[in-house]
Amino acid sequence: MIAGREDEFYYLEGPKSRWREFVFTLKVVREFITAFRRLHFVGPCITVFGSARFSADHIYYKLSEEIGKSLTDIGFAVMTGGGPGIMEGSNKGAFERKGISVGAEILLPHEQKPNPFLHATAKFQYFFVRKFLLFKYSYGFIVLPGGFGTMDELFEALTLIQTKKIKDFPVVVMGTEFYRPLIALLEHMSKEQTIDKSDLDLVLFTDSIPEAMEHIQKHSIERFKLKKKSKALSYLGESSFSTEQ
Template sequence: MAKKPKAPRTPSILESAEGLEKLFLTGRRRRDQDLESAVRVFLEFLKGFESFTFTRPCVTVFGSARFPDGHKYYEMARALGRELARAGFAVMTGGGPGIMEAANRGALEGGGLSLGCNIRLPHEQHANPYLDQFVEFDHFYVRKVMLVKYSCAFVVMPGGFGTLDEAFETLTLIQTGKIERFPMVLMGKKFWGNIRGFAQKSLVAEKTVAPDDLKLLKATDSPKEVVAHIKEVLRNHLRPVQRKRGTKALAAKAKRST
């Protein structure tokens, strides 16, 4: 096959940039800092992996840092934390105030284990006082990995850009098979209604996602319903998957030994 002719390469914008503009445009590409950045990220992962010591199944709760004690969503998250704890789950959050604090607080009130992955920010974020174990991170990327790594279910409470980022990344990991089809629940049906409508009317309509992808999400306002849904999915979906994988592994091992 003949190669398609290429247009002449245009000069880099750096050739016409000067002073602070040039420094800004080159600042993110300085190779002398790449190794240092990689080492910092690695050490932060290592700190996270070494810090958490628990064995019970864990549910991660995402949500805004901005809802105060007494707000309806704060109280909803607090009730959720209690129900999850009473059902025998550990509760993990981003470790900050608002929804995160409420879920951790409820977990302790329910006699459960309360975990947090806090992020260091120049404003707003600080570790809440309702944590049995927590780690502070400098990198959002490392923090998000830790929030997903240990959990078998995810609950998304109302929130802003950060909550949406966490929710859609987790949903993408499930959709693409990077993690199991763990249950994922949206709490606050009124809050999430427009986003679910957008997904149906735009994403599904334009075929950028499949209709079945929306079935990965359940919406409810009931903490008890969240717990019941998580238990049902774990019992009816994940166990057959694990058995199937275990059977394949045994078959592969038997084949290698022959």
């Protein structure tokens, strides 16, 4: 058997034996089921994406804290990748506002500890499972400055909305100076007709937290309504979500 973190690397190298492919499939299914049980009772979430590399004194970290607080104020749980940087700032804002703060932690070769501002954490070995769950439980997405991983998450969200695989939940990108080249790229894509001009409306670029919250309220709360939390069933070994600190 292939151990832990080498597992995904091994299976992405190419076709394996039927038995190994079957075992891999079972591992993926188990990871999905474990995460479903862990996140099912969190309630409506907004997922915040951004770099893990910003320190607590950085302007973008501080911005993420305020975003976490503001999302709590309008009734959302805050979900992130559960790590440091932007993720920690957003979780911290929600946690200290006594809102619900959740992390979806990816297990990496270089250990990344979960931040200390989480009421619940789901751990993932496989990126695609983690990303699926982040999208599944979210009523919208806020994207702050980040790197490859953040771009991957942003463009997958936009692709899923564009292709009608998920509802057109709000996508807000904050840090307009940082993302100026991205704005230019999207406009160039539209000009070259690789995306429709209407696709530019799928994302809001802003530096204003009130504008971001208004956009989320209009395009998520009012348009799609909030679903009530599912009730835990004790006979299935489930427990209600708690924010006790």
